[in-house]
Amino acid sequence: MYHALLALAFAAAPPPIAKKTLDNGLEVIVVENHALPLVTIEIAVRNGSMTEPPEYNGLSHLYEHMFFKANQALPSQEQWLAKARSLGMSWNGTTNTERVNYFVTTTSDHFAPSMEFLRDAVVTPLFDPKELEKERVVVTGEIDRNESNPFYFLDHETQKRVFWKYPSRKDPLGNRETVLKTTVDQMKTIKERYYVPNNSALLVTGDVKADDVFAQAAKIYADWKKADDPFVKFPLVQHPPLPATSVVLVQQPVQTIVGALTWQGPSVKGKEIPFTYAADLFTFAEGYPASKMQQDLVDSGACVNAGIGWYTQQNVGPIAVNFEAAPDKADTCIKAIVAELPKMREAGYVTDDEIKNALLNAEIQDMQGREAPTELTHTLSFWWTTAGLDYYVNYIPNLRKVTRADFANYFDTYVEKKPYVLSVMVSPEMAKGGLDQKHFETLVGVKSGGAK
Numbered sequence: 001m002y003h004a005l006l007a008l009a010f011a012a013a014p015p016p017i018a019k020k021t022l023d024n025g026l027e028v029i030v031v032e033n034h035a036l037p038l039v040t041i042e043i044a045v046r047n048g049s050m051t052e053p054p055e056y057n058g059l060s061h062l063y064e065h066m067f068f069k070a071n072q073a074l075p076s077q078e079q080w081l082a083k084a085r086s087l088g089m090s091w092n093g094t095t096n097t098e099r100v101n102y103f104v105t106t107t108s109d110h111f112a113p114s115m116e117f118l119r120d121a122v123v124t125p126l127f128d129p130k131e132l133e134k135e136r137v138v139v140t141g142e143i144d145r146n147e148s149n150p151f152y153f154l155d156h157e158t159q160k161r162v163f164w165k166y167p168s169r170k171d172p173l174g175n176r177e178t179v180l181k182t183t184v185d186q187m188k189t190i191k192e193r194y195y196v197p198n199n200s201a202l203l204v205t206g207d208v209k210a211d212d213v214f215a216q217a218a219k220i221y222a223d224w225k226k227a228d229d230p231f232v233k234f235p236l237v238q239h240p241p242l243p244a245t246s247v248v249l250v251q252q253p254v255q256t257i258v259g260a261l262t263w264q265g266p267s268v269k270g271k272e273i274p275f276t277y278a279a280d281l282f283t284f285a286e287g288y289p290a291s292k293m294q295q296d297l298v299d300s301g302a303c304v305n306a307g308i309g310w311y312t313q314q315n316v317g318p319i320a321v322n323f324e325a326a327p328d329k330a331d332t333c334i335k336a337i338v339a340e341l342p343k344m345r346e347a348g349y350v351t352d353d354e355i356k357n358a359l360l361n362a363e364i365q366d367m368q369g370r371e372a373p374t375e376l377t378h379t380l381s382f383w384w385t386t387a388g389l390d391y392y393v394n395y396i397p398n399l400r401k402v403t404r405a406d407f408a409n410y411f412d413t414y415v416e417k418k419p420y421v422l423s424v425m426v427s428p429e430m431a432k433g434g435l436d437q438k439h440f441e442t443l444v445g446v447k448s449g450g451a452k
Contacts, residue, residue: 015370017380017389018210020217024226025198028217029380029389030210033373039111039206040374042103043122044381047194049097049172050236050315056190058139058174061095062182063190065135067102068093072124073116077131087114094378096172098314099385105374108207112216115204119220122195127187139179146173150252150425154259157248158423162262162318166237169315193234196227201384205373239264239316242419247446249437250425256304257330257435258323259424261337265310265319265414268387276387277395278410279310279319281402284358285350292349293340302329302336314386319414327430331443334422338444345411347404355402362399422446 018030048060068091074080084091089106102121106114146152160167168175202221204213242264265279266272286293286308297306305324311317321341325333343349350358370376383392422444426435441447 015376017393018214019389020214022197022218022221024221024224025196026217026221026224027201027384028214029201029203029384030208030213031205031373031376031380032208032210033205034207037108037207038105038373039108039114039204039208040103040105040377041111041114041118042101042203042377042381043118044099044101044201044203044385045194046098046199046231046385047100047190048095049174050169051194051230051234052168052171052174054168054175055178056186057168057171058143058176058179059182059186059190060100061142061172061174062132062135062139062179063187064093064095064100064102065139066125066127066132066187067121069131069135070126070128071120072126073120075126077128083117087117089114089117097170099382101378101381101385103374103377111208111212115213115216116220119224122200123221123224125187125191127184129184132182132184132187136180136182139174140176143173143176143179150250150254151258153250153252154423154425157250158260158262158421159318161246161248161421161423162242162264163239163316164242165240169237169239192227193230196230197221197224198226199230201381203377203381203384205377205380236315242421245419245444245446246421247437247440247444248421248423249431249440250423251428251431252425254425254427257325257327257333257424257426257430259334259422260320260322261334262318262320262421262423263414263418265317266410267316268312268314268391273391274406275410275413276310276312276317277398278402278406279317280312281355281358281362281399282344282350282407282410283309284361285354287361288354288357291354293344296340296343297323297333297336300336303333304329306333306337312386327426327433327435330424330426330435334440334443341411342416345408345416347408350404350407359396359399363396366396 015031020028022028049057052060070076070080074083087106087110089104091104093100093102104114104118159170163170202217266275268276285291288294293306293308297303303323303325306321308321310319321337323333323337369379380389380392383389422440424440
């Protein structure tokens with residue numbers, strides 16, 4: 001067993017990442033993988049809902065859609081599509097709270113023209129008004145589809161309460177009315193402010209040579225001018241702490257009670273970084289069916305399901321204990337979670353074997369994320385945007401340094417005796433039967449319509 005673990009630790013060494021920062025500030029990141037003649041090229045931008053006041057909420061998402069449209073080199077949508085087809089590429093993009101990314105995958109013999117294709121899209125978009133009108137409808141259609149899912153409402157209303165002063169900064173899907181009123185000038189403002197080389201990264205994985213990537217990137221991006229740091233001129237908001245515990249009730253056609261207790265957690269910056277490793281390792285450890293949390297909350301019959309997690313963010317990641325309960329066990333489940341919280345900081349709550357298994361699970365997940373070069377590209381761009389590549393490279397070694405005292409400090413700082421949001425999703429029939437707002441406020445000691 002010792003030799004197997006030693007081999008795994010060796011295999012879990014970070015992938016060979018080659019990096020270079022161009023004169024204009026663009027970071028170029030390359031991971032060579034010559035197993036197949038494929039290459040993925042990705043542009044990542046530090047943008048997303050974290051940059052959006054209410055009048056811009058959803059516009060980072062809309063910009064993502066407009067990225068795959070006409071530009072100065074391909075001035076019509078028909079030309080853009082024809083070029084993409086000629087290069088044999090698949091393409092897509094995503095928008096979340098702290099990153100917008102765009103990526104294409106094709107055969108390595110199309111590497112050079114595909115680099116130029118992506119360069120033209122990021123540097124010289126045209127924002128054709130007719131295409132903008134079409135994409136406004138497409139984006140609001142995405143909002144419609146999300147609103148057909150009951151869990152969207154639970155998450156949306158929870159985030160609005162947890163980040164109560166600046167909720168738009170945690171809502172990457174966006175606001176329907178804001179999206180429908182978007183102007184070309186707003187798209188240009190986003191480009192000028194955030195789509196600058198010193199706020200972006202070019203990531204390439206697959207059947208390429210790092211030196212070739214660096215040489216071409218330096219050539220084709222030479223005219224993309226460095227700009228002011230957008231987060232100096234337009235700093236991120238500081239989310240104020242929760243003033244008190246509160247309850248959010250969502251009514252949807254569900255059969256069981258689903259909900260969460262959510263706190264404002266750490267950010268991946270400065271003195272808070274050590275807490276993030278404790279948060280992750282604790283999550284890995286308590287995800288096992290035999291963990292104390294699962295025994296106390298699920299095996300006991302109090303809850304149908306329960307889990308704890310923390311979302312990696314540079315600007316306040318939420319901590320949540322999620323749960324599902326039978327309607328007649330709703331009170332039992334929530335009371336059991338509240339009673340469990342102070343236990344989580346105790347020294348014996350996580351055993352030595354559970355910590356070892358959690359570290360092993362973390363390493364396995366890390367290696368699985370590298371199996372496909374395309375997925376690795378997205379992983380690297382996420383970490384580059386949110387925490388920085390050094391955080392990713394040193395992630396497993398820093399997880400190994402976590403102690404039980406770190407678990408205790410993590411819970412004392414962010415969870416134990418700290419205000420939280422209890423969000424609960426019930427059916428209208430359950431609410432009429434007594435599982436209403438007042439019931440849950442009484443359960444956790446919150447004044448009706450007020451705070452704890």
